[in-house]
Each structure stands twice: as C-alpha cells, then as structure tokens.
Amino acid sequence: QLQLQESGPGLVKPSQTLPLTCTVSDGSIISTNYYWGWIRQPPGKGLEWIGHIYFSGRTYYNPSLKSRVTISVDTSENQFSLKLISVTAADTAVYYCARVALYNGWYYFDYWGQGTLVTVSS
C-alpha cells in the first residue's frame, strides 16, 4: 500500500525558509494518473491547499501563497518537496503531503502522509 512520509524541521524562525520533503514508498512517483500535493492545517482550523506537482515538474499553486512557495520533484529519490519562504507565525500549521488522483476526470486526494507540525517562532 502506498505510503507518504513528511520530513523537515519542526521549528522555523520568522522570515526564514520552511523546507519539507515527502518520501513516497511502495509506489512510483512517476505516473500519468497522479499528482503530488501539499496541504496545511493551522492548529484548530481548516484545510488549505498549497499546491501540487506532476512528475514532469509542472506545478499548480494556490494564488494566495504563490509568491512564496516552490514545489519540486526528485524522481530518482521518489520524493517531492515544499519550500515556503519568508515565513511568519501565520504559517504555523500541520503540513500534509498527499497523492492527487486523476480518475475519470475527477481529482481527489486519495493517500495522505501523517502530517508534520511546523511552528514558526523565534
């Protein structure tokens, strides 16, 4: 069964860069039917889609974060990554990576990582 695992620092200082990596196991990141995405959830709040990437490198970003976000893919390592620059306390959240399935014209997030809490604080 496909597994996704987020990794990265749990604490980032304000104005610095938040780097996260998602490692995909028991499945290949190279697939025509899937994208690979990031979603975040501030403590006690709802879900926010950050963006996703195709194995070819084509990206889709949330316009509200687009100026600060970069999502990249490393097919040789079966990983994809998130970088969020110039972070503030408002970026404190649980960050999830997920697989985005494309099936019969429908997009949906069918496999998720367990999530990693990133706190922005000095």
Added chain:
Amino acid sequence: DIQMTQSPSSLPASVGDRVTITCRASQSINRHLNWYQQKPGKAPKILIYGASNLQNGVPSRFSGSGSGTDFTLTISSLQPEDFATYYCQQTSTTPPYTFGQGTKLEIK
C-alpha cells in the same frame, strides 16, 4: 477563487441517526466536489469524489449528491466511529482547490 461554505459548523447527533451535511459553492463547479473525514490528530480520509462516487473501502452508509453549487453528504445510520470532522473540497478546472470550513459531527 471559488468559496465553499458548509453547514452546519457543528452537528450534535446520536448513534443510529441519519445526518446530512451541506456544502455550497460560490459558483458552479459541476460535480467536482469531494468529501473527506478527519479524526483528531489524523490526516483526512477521502470518502466521496466527483460528488457521488464512493471511494473503495468506504462503508455504503455514506453517500453524496448534488451538482452545480449545492451538495450534500449523508450518513444513513451513524456509527460510533463516524464522529469526526467532515470537509468538502472543490476541484473544478482551475485551482485553488478550496476546502469548506468543516462540520464537526459530535455526540449528542
């Protein structure tokens, strides 16, 4: 951006109840609407995609309907493991793929 509004925000219910959660889009999204269940401390889990398609392995007591701007998630007979927070999400042709604010299904 397309805004998604769920109602109610909180729903007290009892085991065995039939419950319905509503999600409304700020503009037509055809049937590009997904439903997720999230339990505390866990990642969301897909229940329904394409407004009414049940994800493999999801119990048949869950069902979804709607098109355009108005959608519903129905649980026909609540089980103890169904108490959780439910989110709708639109995935129409243009990102961002926005989520509703969530509906917390609570024990009455």
